Amino acid sequence: MLQEKLLSICPTATFEENTQWPTINIESTEWRRLAEHLKNDPELAFDYLFCITGVDWKTHLTMVYHLSSTIHRHTIVVKAKIADRNNAAIESVYNIWATAELNEREAYDLFGINFTNHPDLRRLFLTDDWVGYPLRKDYEDPINMIKL
Amino acid sequence: MGDLIINVGPQHPSTHGVLHLVITLNGETVKKVEPHLGYIHRSIEKMCESLTYRQFIYVTSRMDYLSSHINNHACALVVEKGLQIEVPQRAQYIRVILDELTRLASHQLWWGAMAMDVGAITPFFHAFREREIINDIMEQTCGARLTMNFIVPGGCMYDLHPDFVKRVKDFIVFFKSKLSEYDEMVTNNPIFQARMQNVGSITKENAISYGCSGPVARAAGVVCDVRKLSPYDVYSQVEFTEAIEKEGDCFARYKVRMKEMNESMRIIEQLIDNIPEGEFQAKTKAVLKLPKGDFYSNVETARGDFGVYIISEGGTTPYRIKFRSPGFCNLSALDHMARGNKIGDLVAIMGSLDLVIPDIDR
Amino acid sequence: MLTSLVELTIVGIFVLTLFAVLGLVLVFMERKVSAYMQIRLGPNRVGYKGMAQTLADTIKLLVKEGLTPDGADKFLFNLAPFIVMIGAMLLMAPIPFAKNSQIWDLNIGVLYITAVSSISVIGILMAGWSSNNKYSLLGAMRSGAQIVSYELSAGLAIISIVILTGSLKISDIIASQETGWWLFKGHIPALISFVIFIIAVTAETNRAPFDMAEAESELTAGFHTEYSGMKFALFFLAEYVNIFIVCAIGATLFLGGWMPFHIGNWAGFNHLMDFIPSSIWFFGKTFFLIFVIMWFRWTFPRLRIDQLLNLEWKYLLPIGMFNLLLMTIIAIMGWHF
Numbered sequence: 139m140l141q142e143k144l145l146s147i148c149p150t151a152t153f154e155e156n157t158q159w160p161t162i163n164i165e166s167t168e169w170r171r172l173a174e175h176l177k178n179d180p181e182l183a184f185d186y187l188f189c190i191t192g193v194d195w196k197t198h199l200t201m202v203y204h205l206s207s208t209i210h211r212h213t214i215v216v217k218a219k220i221a222d223r224n225n226a227a228i229e230s231v232y233n234i235w236a237t238a239e240l241n242e243r244e245a246y247d248l249f250g251i252n253f254t255n256h257p258d259l260r261r262l263f264l265t266d267d268w269v270g271y272p273l274r275k276d277y278e279d280p281i282n283m284i285k286l
Numbered sequence: 287m288g289d290l291i292i293n294v295g296p297q298h299p300s301t302h303g304v305l306h307l308v309i310t311l312n313g314e315t316v317k318k319v320e321p322h323l324g325y326i327h328r329s330i331e332k333m334c335e336s337l338t339y340r341q342f343i344y345v346t347s348r349m350d351y352l353s354s355h356i357n358n359h360a361c362a363l364v365v366e367k368g369l370q371i372e373v374p375q376r377a378q379y380i381r382v383i384l385d386e387l388t389r390l391a392s393h394q395l396w397w398g399a400m401a402m403d404v405g406a407i408t409p410f411f412h413a414f415r416e417r418e419i420i421n422d423i424m425e426q427t428c429g430a431r432l433t434m435n436f437i438v439p440g441g442c443m444y445d446l447h448p449d450f451v452k453r454v455k456d457f458i459v460f461f462k463s464k465l466s467e468y469d470e471m472v473t474n475n476p477i478f479q480a481r482m483q484n485v486g487s488i489t490k491e492n493a494i495s496y497g498c499s500g501p502v503a504r505a506a507g508v509v510c511d512v513r514k515l516s517p518y519d520v521y522s523q524v525e526f527t528e529a530i531e532k533e534g535d536c537f538a539r540y541k542v543r544m545k546e547m548n549e550s551m552r553i554i555e556q557l558i559d560n561i562p563e564g565e566f567q568a569k570t571k572a573v574l575k576l577p578k579g580d581f582y583s584n585v586e587t588a589r590g591d592f593g594v595y596i597i598s599e600g601g602t603t604p605y606r607i608k609f610r611s612p613g614f615c616n617l618s619a620l621d622h623m624a625r626g627n628k629i630g631d632l633v634a635i636m637g638s639l640d641l642v643i644p645d646i647d648r
Numbered sequence: 649m650l651t652s653l654v655e656l657t658i659v660g661i662f663v664l665t666l667f668a669v670l671g672l673v674l675v676f677m678e679r680k681v682s683a684y685m686q687i688r689l690g691p692n693r694v695g696y697k698g699m700a701q702t703l704a705d706t707i708k709l710l711v712k713e714g715l716t717p718d719g720a721d722k723f724l725f726n727l728a729p730f731i732v733m734i735g736a737m738l739l740m741a742p743i744p745f746a747k748n749s750q751i752w753d754l755n756i757g758v759l760y761i762t763a764v765s766s767i768s769v770i771g772i773l774m775a776g777w778s779s780n781n782k783y784s785l786l787g788a789m790r791s792g793a794q795i796v797s798y799e800l801s802a803g804l805a806i807i808s809i810v811i812l813t814g815s816l817k818i819s820d821i822i823a824s825q826e827t828g829w830w831l832f833k834g835h836i837p838a839l840i841s842f843v844i845f846i847i848a849v850t851a852e853t854n855r856a857p858f859d860m861a862e863a864e865s866e867l868t869a870g871f872h873t874e875y876s877g878m879k880f881a882l883f884f885l886a887e888y889v890n891i892f893i894v895c896a897i898g899a900t901l902f903l904g905g906w907m908p909f910h911i912g913n914w915a916g917f918n919h920l921m922d923f924i925p926s927s928i929w930f931f932g933k934t935f936f937l938i939f940v941i942m943w944f945r946w947t948f949p950r951l952r953i954d955q956l957l958n959l960e961w962k963y964l965l966p967i968g969m970f971n972l973l974l975m976t977i978i979a980i981m982g983w984h985f
Contacts, residue, residue, distance in 0.1 A: 156579075157579065157580060158367075158580070158581065158582060159582075161580070185491075185494050185495065186494050186497065187497060188497055188499075188591065188593065188610060188615075189582075189593055189595055189608065189610040191595055191606070191608040193597060193605075193606045194606070202580075202595075204582065204593075204595070204610075208494055208508065208509070208510070211515070215580070235495055235497070236492070236495040236496045236497075236618070236619075236622075237495065237496050237497030237615050237618060239618060240614065240615075240617070240618040241497075241614070241615075241618075244614075248331075262323055262324065263323055263324035263327040263647060264324060264327070265324070272329060272332060273329075273331065273332055285336075314953075314954075401949065404949040404950060405856060405857065405859075405948070405949040405950025406946075406947065406948060406949040406950075407682075407686070407946060408685055408686050408946045408947060410686075411686040411687050411688065412686075412687070415687060471947075472949075475948065475949065477857055477948050477949050477950075477951055478949045480951070480952075480955055481949060481950075481951070481952060481955075628952060628953075628954065630860065630952040630953065631952070
């Protein structure tokens with residue numbers, strides 16, 4: 139079963155109940171190891187990373203990865219918790235799934251999460267000299283933001 | 287000659303939108319393509335955090351404006367999934383027919399723009415003449431030609447105009463004759479084929495790794511049509527084949543989209559005569575509040591797999607919303623596809639990817 | 649002395665007027681032809697049914713500021729459009745517009761035409777180099793390579809008709825078509841020559857589908873990027889007059905010039921055909937060929953530059969040479985009509 143297999147790779151992971159797809163919560167430090175297993179294990183074979191999201195939970199940040207397998211047709215959601223807001227960092231998976239390269243730049247641009255080992259971490263949508271990370275909940279911009 | 291760095295865009299004569307590419311050339315050969323995005327970044331995701339679940343749908347029409355119905359459909363689906371709303375049959379049929387008409391219109395514009403990029407200017411006018419008919423049908427029923435805002439959580443905003451069925455049937459008959467004309471004019475043209483074949487190839491593994499979806503992935507052999515893999519609304523009851531090609535070059539992408547146009551017409555033909563009577567919108571509360579949790583739903587737009595991911599904390603506005611746009615991942619494969627090709631091929635590759643930049647920049 | 653001076657002046661004024669009028673008419677024709685092919689109307693407001701449109705455009709170009717880029721070589725920059733235009737005007741001389749209406753019937757007419765048409769390449773390269781802009785230099789080099797390559801095929805096609813006639817003199821070529829146009833009398837080799845000629849001539853005038861050098865609008869507008877105002881107007885007009893001239897040459901060599909449509913020795917039919925004035929025959933044939941070349945532009949996509957040169961060196965040139973051999977055999981054995 140998927141749950142047992144993932145627990146054997148990542149013993150400290152927890153699972154969420156009643157979700158659309160199997161959802162696993164891990165710490166950000168275990169992400170890289172889990173990612174390699176998810177891609178390379180022939181029973182899992184998650185080769186299609188289709189959504190990378192960053193979420194700001196006010197006390198910590200989370201990276202949510204939606205993965206799917208084109209061979210076995212199963213889907214999984216991995217939520218990696220980044221505890222430290224001020225020095226948010228998580229390992230990059232650009233050489234496992236090539237789509238991560240541009241998507242992680244977007245997460246860096248909007249949330250300020252530093253992806254270690256990323257070949258070219260720069261801002262993507264905002265100008266290079268922008269200060270701040272707009273999608274964080276504590277982002278203040280008196281000129282451009284309108285609070286409804 | 288040493289390495290030459292040139293800029294393409296953000297304004298250029300091809301109708302792609304504001305895309306700025308920094309190309310490193312060695313003589314005539316492209317060494318690296320780097321997209322600079324953000325010229326039309328409107329921070330839609332942050333905006334939607336202060337819009338209610340009935341309001342945020344309308345912003346998504348402006349993202350991939352060529353498949354605006356399909357984008358709205360995705361948002362409606364995710365809200366319905368969260369609230370467990372049952373959509374009436376009539377509304378489901380109407381939504382699917384409008385989706386397929388939008389796909390046809392988007393592919394027509396793509397065809398005209400693709401031919402224009404490669405140098406044949408006349409097909410652009412032919413494509414727009416056909417597209418005008420669809421726009422007129424949309425205007426009569428939905429009230430707008432481009433950003434229709436017709437699909438709401440629970441169904442459709444209004445019922446169909448009485449002339450809708452007849453006009454759609456007339457259009458299908460008209461367009462079928464035109465598609466064979468398109469083949470004569472462009473597809474079978476040896477110059478066009480010489481420009482498109484073996485240009486911008488991508489293998490199946492790379493297509494999956496780059497997250498490509500839609501015609502780009504299907505041209506490389508990836509079976510990824512969302513309408514088949516996780517059918518929504520009436521798609522489980524209609525018969526259509528997925529267009530798959532093997533080569534992964536520009537011409538394969540072209541053929542996939544031409545086949546998709548045929549399949550869209552097939553779907554519409556199966557549904558247009560059998561629209562059941564009934565409600566066009568399910569009864570929902572005035573103020574929608576999704577329960578706490580995560581909800582994801584995806585649809586097949588003309589460009590690929592469009593996904594909406596909502597994280598809700600139980601309020602009237604989403605806590606975090608993420609739009610998974612197909613163009614973003616297709617664009618990331620542009621660098622890989624363009625390396626080693628000539629500069630003249632870059633235009634053909636960009637045209638065959640069918641990029642809509644507001645979809646990428648959100 | 650005085651009469652020849654007066655004659656020279658009249659001829660000069662005639663050529664200049666023809667140049668101007670042709671430019672006007674051809675630009676308008678292109679816009680209307682393209683419009684009708686694209687299901688739209690084209691210019692139809694300025695003047696009666698839009699006929700004064702080109703005049704309005706010319707006046708606009710005349711009053712525009714003519715900028716010279718900073719580091720440009722001023723002498724060459726100013727000279728280039730004139731060289732291209734002079735090349736086009738010189739080619740008006742040997743072309744017969746009607747019976748007994750040829751400005752200069754020299755005995756090496758065809759050689760003169762091929763030689764003078766090569767001069768425009770110098771003008772293009774001059775324009776590209778003196779603009780001090782690496783993109784227009786690239787465009788000019790590509791244009792230059794394209795024109796020089798396709799001149800070979802055009803030359804071979806022209807020579808095959810000269811073989812049938814036995815003379816380089818244009819009036820002799822037309823006179824030899826009295827029993828029928830060379831396109832029909834020379835059957836298969838003449839047909840092949842005609843097709844090669846049309847393709848080569850479309851490429852020589854930088855028209856689609858061979859306009860990669862100037863239609864690469866994401867990089868450059870070709871060799872005339874830096875030109876504005878009157879100088880640009882000269883390039884623009886020279887391009888259209890070049891189209892007229894090469895079509896006129898094609899009409900003269902393959903379709904009989906001002907010679908009406910005769911069939912062999914059918915005296916009655918030929919006499920009937922002679923009633924239509926020869927100038928109408930000439931202009932009709934030329935404008936038909938111009939229409940065909942315009943038709944190409946709005947139908948076909950563009951060839952990439954390497955595909956373009958491939959087409960010439962690997963396909964048109966070998967076929968042209970083989971066709972020349974075939975034509976020679978036919979001319980010697982008398983197997984033509």
